[in-house]
Amino acid sequence: MADWTDVAATDDVPEDDVIGVQAAGKDLALYSVEGAFYATDNICTHGHARLCDGFLEGAEIECPLHQGRFDVRSGKAMCAPLTEDIKTYPLKVEGGRIWLQLN
Numbered sequence: 623m624a625d626w627t628d629v630a631a632t633d634d635v636p637e638d639d640v641i642g643v644q645a646a647g648k649d650l651a652l653y654s655v656e657g658a659f660y661a662t663d664n665i666c667t668h669g670h671a672r673l674c675d676g677f678l679e680g681a682e683i684e685c686p687l688h689q690g691r692f693d694v695r696s697g698k699a700m701c702a703p704l705t706e707d708i709k710t711y712p713l714k715v716e717g718g719r720i721w722l723q724l725n
């Protein structure tokens with residue numbers, strides 16, 4: 623059985639933008655892309671930078687440190703210097719809240 627954790631209100635995530643949240647001891651990034659929501663780890667797979675401080679363009683988040691880009695829908699690393707994808711989390715919206723499967 624999936625465990626869902628309430629991490630934020632949908633209203634907390636500005637349209638077409640990214641925020642950082644903490645839940646269950648994890649540093650997470652939440653994205654709003656054309657009305658849909660996505661979640662990934664917040665710390666870049668390349669160095670110690672927080673993706674919530676980066677720049678979201680469409681469905682791609684650009685890391686603030688070396689401008690690596692991930693597709694937030696799949697976690698896929700899109701360009702150098704990234705070599706590792708970022709972890710994504712199953713997400714659902716219910717009752718105006720964003721719920722993630724963190725395990």
Ligand code: FES
Nearest residue numbers: 666669685688690
């Ligand atoms: Fe993110 Fe280097 S720390 S691209």
